[in-house]
């Protein structure tokens with residue numbers, strides 16, 4: 001029997017190619033795994049009306065960890081229009097499978113390391129080494145949304161909040177409401193994950209990202225909860241910054257930051273910003289981590305314009321596989337894999353188009369594998 005059981009969910013578009021590339025590398029490493037392939041994404045939506053079918057949910061209950069490629073998603077109306085004729089008009093509503101997966105399996109940590117590997121020609125600056133902890137299940141991604149807004153809700157909000165007055169007389173379909181919901185427990189546990197990581201990895205500082213001066217209720221609670229957790233980690237410096245200001249400061253002085261922790265939406269924003277500083281989507285890797293399951297993925301999407309061309313950079317997915325190895329306790333393999341990536345980037349002989357080269361997805365995977 002294999003040592004690890006791994007869910008394998010390539011999804012759509014380039015997700016399929018980058019997962020195949022990561023598999024070449026994992027196989028060359030001698031990673032002892034049984035891979036269980038699962039369906040997810042656009043074709044599941046079109047043919048079955050569910051982008052994350054129950055059989056894939058069940059599969060994830062039976063594995064130690066999973067790799068996920070990328071999926072295509074579209075706004076609600078465009079998604080409905082692409083359903084097969086038998087499923088049209090049945091009231092099916094598209095919801096992102098990865099957001100659902102994070103909530104269903106309580107994958108509350110979104111961990112996004114952003115390291116500028118030496119010699120990568122598209123590094124913003126050499127030496128950047130940031131780690132983003134994004135809360136992954138709450139906030140504006142809670143899925144509590146109204147469009148049109150029910151009268152009952154409008155009446156209640158009008159009754160409870162003076163600030164709602166300018167909206168109260170609007171026709172129901174002339175505005176929409178998305179609820180930002182943050183809990184003390186959710187805020188504390190993501191903060192604790194960030195501080196524990198900082199301590200375990202010799203990191204010096206954690207920056208709490210928020211907008212508590214304006215979004216006082218939810219971000220105020222997030223900041224207060226994170227600050228209270230910080231008191232348990234007196235060996236780690238702590239500071240906080242507004243989401244708008246930090247986008248500017250991160251670009252100006254990236255070396256002033258180390259570990260960053262943020263609610264869901266701000267974490268989404270800063271992790272893309274940080275990923276761009278270390279080479280962009282071809283390098284952005286991510287772990288969705290809960291108490292019982294972790295799912296690793298590149299942060300990019302299905303990039304339809306490059307699908308099937310064997311052209312995109314697989315390093316984000318290969319680095320996501322490295323994160324999976326770390327999480328599974330295969331630290332030795334994780335170190336070897338990262339060293340192989342470092343060597344390929346530093347040599348500069350094999351580069352995909354985003355790095356200014358002309359090598360294919362598989363050539364990059366083979367180059368990394370050849371170093372193992």
Ligand SMILES: NC(=O)c1ccc[n+]([C@@H]2O[C@H](COP(=O)([O-])OP(=O)(O)OC[C@H]3O[C@@H](n4cnc5c(N)ncnc54)[C@H](O)[C@@H]3O)[C@@H](O)[C@H]2O)c1
Pocket residue numbers: 018069070071072073074098281282298299300301302303304305306312313314316354
């Ligand atoms: N987690 C996910 O699965 C995820 C994330 C983002 C977007 N999406 C979905 O993906 C689809 C396409 O979205 P998009 O075009 O806005 O974003 P995308 O990330 O798929 O691609 C945007 C552009 O980034 C570049 N790029 C992406 N991955 C790359 C790689 N590995 N190597 C080199 N260059 C790369 C390409 O130029 C590409 O056209 C949409 O349906 C979107 O909803 C899914």
